[in-house]
Amino acid sequence: MSIPPPLPPLPRKASSRLALPSWKPVARAALLGAVGSYTGTVLTARAWSDCPLGNDSGENFALTGLMVEMCFLMTACLLVVELSWWALSLPLPVLRWGQWLVPVAVAVGLTALYRIGMQSPVVHPDGSCWEGYPAFPFEPKPGPH
Numbered sequence: 001m002s003i004p005p006p007l008p009p010l011p012r013k014a015s016s017r018l019a020l021p022s023w024k025p026v027a028r029a030a031l032l033g034a035v036g037s038y039t040g041t042v043l044t045a046r047a048w049s050d051c052p053l054g055n056d057s058g059e060n061f062a063l064t065g066l067m068v069e070m071c072f073l074m075t076a077c078l079l080v081v082e083l084s085w086w087a088l089s090l091p092l093p094v095l096r097w098g099q100w101l102v103p104v105a106v107a108v109g110l111t112a113l114y115r116i117g118m119q120s121p122v123v124h125p126d127g128s129c130w131e132g133y134p135a136f137p138f139e140p141k142p143g144p145h
Helices: 026-048 061-089 093-117
Strands: none
Touching: 026 061, 026 093, 061 093
């Protein structure tokens, strides 16, 4: 009497569960949002350094408070981009090359929009400048022009 050969293993079913992304997209979005908002704020402060109502005014808290708002806003936008790119790369693994490139490009674009939206002061030939920071990017500047 011979021993029958072992049965082959049963084929595994494909899992119907969708794997969630790791913590890396969230961390990358937070890091790029913080760096972008800080860079935009530094560039804005440099552009307004010659204006009395810019960096030298006693009411400079608005720019620091805006940096926190912009950090949250940029992080939220970058998180949407990160998760969208992750969802696109599930069926198309060839898109995984953009896991760093696309969020960095979006962060640079958001930083440029932030800096452009904060405008620059109009310094008159005699050196006077009586404008203040906009309350939010792309809003009018307070003070006489």
